Amino acid sequence: MPNCSNAEFGICASVSRRLAVVLALLAPLIGCDRTAPTAPAPRPDASGAQADLVGSTVTYLTQQLLASEPLIPDGSLTADDPLPYGNTIHVVSRDNQDGWKIHVSSGTVTFEEDKCQPASTPLPTGALHLVVVPGTGPLTYARLRSTRYHRTYLRDLSRLDYYACDQENNGQQWPFVVLEIDWNGDNSIDDEIVFEPSYQNPTEGGTCGAGSAQAMPAFESWQFWDALRTDATTGGYRACWWSVEDPAFPPGFTIRSLSEYIAAHPDAAIINLDGNHGGVQIMHGFSSASDSYDGWVDAFTIGKDVNDANGRNNSTITYDFQRP
Numbered sequence: 001m002p003n004c005s006n007a008e009f010g011i012c013a014s015v016s017r018r019l020a021v022v023l024a025l026l027a028p029l030i031g032c033d034r035t036a037p038t039a040p041a042p043r044p045d046a047s048g049a050q051a052d053l054v055g056s057t058v059t060y061l062t063q064q065l066l067a068s069e070p071l072i073p074d075g076s077l078t079a080d081d082p083l084p085y086g087n088t089i090h091v092v093s094r095d096n097q098d099g100w101k102i103h104v105s106s107g108t109v110t111f112e113e114d115k116c117q118p119a120s121t122p123l124p125t126g127a128l129h130l131v132v133v134p135g136t137g138p139l140t141y142a143r144l145r146s147t148r149y150h151r152t153y154l155r156d157l158s159r160l161d162y163y164a165c166d167q168e169n170n171g172q173q174w175p176f177v178v179l180e181i182d183w184n185g186d187n188s189i190d191d192e193i194v195f196e197p198s199y200q201n202p203t204e205g206g207t208c209g210a211g212s213a214q215a216m217p218a219f220e221s222w223q224f225w226d227a228l229r230t231d232a233t234t235g236g237y238r239a240c241w242w243s244v245e246d247p248a249f250p251p252g253f254t255i256r257s258l259s260e261y262i263a264a265h266p267d268a269a270i271i272n273l274d275g276n277h278g279g280v281q282i283m284h285g286f287s288s289a290s291d292s293y294d295g296w297v298d299a300f301t302i303g304k305d306v307n308d309a310n311g312r313n314n315s316t317i318t319y320d321f322q323r324p
Contacts, residue, residue, distance in 0.1 A: 059172065059196065059242070059251040062286045065139060066178070066244045071189050076275030078150045083306065083315035090317050093126070093324045099148035100319070101276055106135030107142040107285065107293070111321050114296060116165035120222045122299040126322035127165075130175060130284035130295050137289025143178075144297075147278035152270045152304050154181075154262050157237075159303030159316050160227040162282070164197065166219055168294040170287055172198055174217045175295040177227055180279035182271040189271060189279075191245040195227040199240045199255045206253040208240040222298075228258065237262070297321065 081099055093111045095102045102109040110129045114121040121127060130142040164175040174197045183190040199205035200214035212229050229239035237258035243249035248264065249256050262268060270279040282300060284293040303316030 059198075061288065062173065062194075063242070063244055063251060065286050066192055066194070069139060071180075071273055073274040073277075078147050078272050078275045081148050083148065083304070083317065085306070085313045085315055087316045088318070089123075089320050091320045091322050092128075093322045098319070099146045099278065101145050101147065101278065103143050103145050103277065103281075104141070105285070106140035106289075107132040109142045109144055111323055113323050114165070114298070116167055116296045117220055117222050122163040122222060122224075123318075123320040123322075126320075127296045127298040128282065128300075128321040130282070130293065130297065132285035132291070132293035134290045134292060139286070140289045140291070141283060141285035142293070143281050143283040143285075145278035145282075146280040146302075147272050147275060149270045149278070149280050149302060149304070150272045151182075154179075154258065154268045154270070155266070156305045157228060157303065158230075158305055158314055159301050160195075161225060162227075162300040163222050163224050163298045164295060165222045166217070166293075166295040168292055169284075170291045170293075173284075173287060173293075174198060175282065175284050175297050178281040178283050179270050180273060180281075181265070181268050183265050183268055185267060185269070187271060189273060191243055191265075191268075193241045193243050193249070193258075193261065194251070195225075195239060195241050196251070197223070197225050199242070199251065200225070200229075204253070205240045205255050208238075208255050208257050211238040211257060212240050213238075222296075 090098050092098050092100050108131045111126055112129045113125055114127045128144060132140055132142050134140070166174050176197065177195040179193050180189050181191040181193055182188060197217045199209055200212040201216055202210040203216070205212060214225065215223055217223065227239050228237045231238055239258050240255045241249065241258050241261055242251035242255050243261065246264070249261055272279045280302065282297050284295050298321050299318055301316065301318040303314060306313045306315055
């Protein structure tokens with residue numbers, strides 16, 4: 001147990017118990033086939049070190065679980081689905097619509113009337129509802145995956161943002177985005193990178209979080225999350241992402257920007273596992289199998305620059321999740 005004053009003893013004991021539980025959950029995963037990433041170092045600040053260690057360790061569990069997930073294609077092919085040029089809004093109200101497919105381990109993914117903060121629904125009145133209930137594990141999650149962005153280079157993204165409203169989580173993880181990545185053009189998944197709202201501020205995300213400069217997550221409130229955070233002067237992406245396979249891009253206080261990731265992997269492109277499992281994922285869960293989650297997402301927007309015979313164009317789609 002860390003050294004504590006009498007006043008702090010109860011807090012420190014609680015932190016230590018939570019760490020023990022999380023580390024016990026990590027133990028059976030160390031032998032997974034995919035190489036385990038290096039655990040992130042805790043923040044050196046004494047007053048916040050224990051809280052940051054808990055948050056980083058919880059995220060490290062997610063990192064290990066993502067690394068342990070079998071990435072075995074089911075043989076289905078990605079449909080030829082050209083993106084429309086310009087700015088458009090596409091309504092999605094069911095599974096297998098507009099390239100979006102539901103993928104659930106323990107919980108539900110539905111399209112419903114917003115019950116999180118109905119007065120502020122970004123695109124009224126419906127939203128995507130992600131619920132994760134405790135399961136047998138180790139993988140418990142609810143996610144929606146898009147196959148429309150196969151072979152999209154990260155450097156060509158012009159928008160990647162969404163609104164989220166959370167009613168229940170583990171205190172660290174809010175609805176987040178995962179991209180499956182090919183580094184070298186061989187159409188195999190080399191990495192998965194993760195955007196988490198919790199790290200987009202200096203308290204949890206250190207130097208990168210200060211650059212991303214987004215709000216602290218809050219319950220029962222629709223909040224906007226920009227997964228690019230494009231710098232108006234340099235054009236660089238200041239949003240903070242962590243990697244499953246590259247230990248140079250850890251979660252936690254030393255998390256790094258998407259631009260730094262692209263500099264390290266200049267040909268990094270979003271790739272689908274197969275025609276049913278898209279490389280763009282809106283996700284909740286992927287932590288301890290005993291955790292519960294109840295969150296909402298709306299107005300999920302992806303923009304990309306497209307080079308074709310007519311020159312360089314842009315396609316930006318906002319996905320409006322609505323009740324059927």
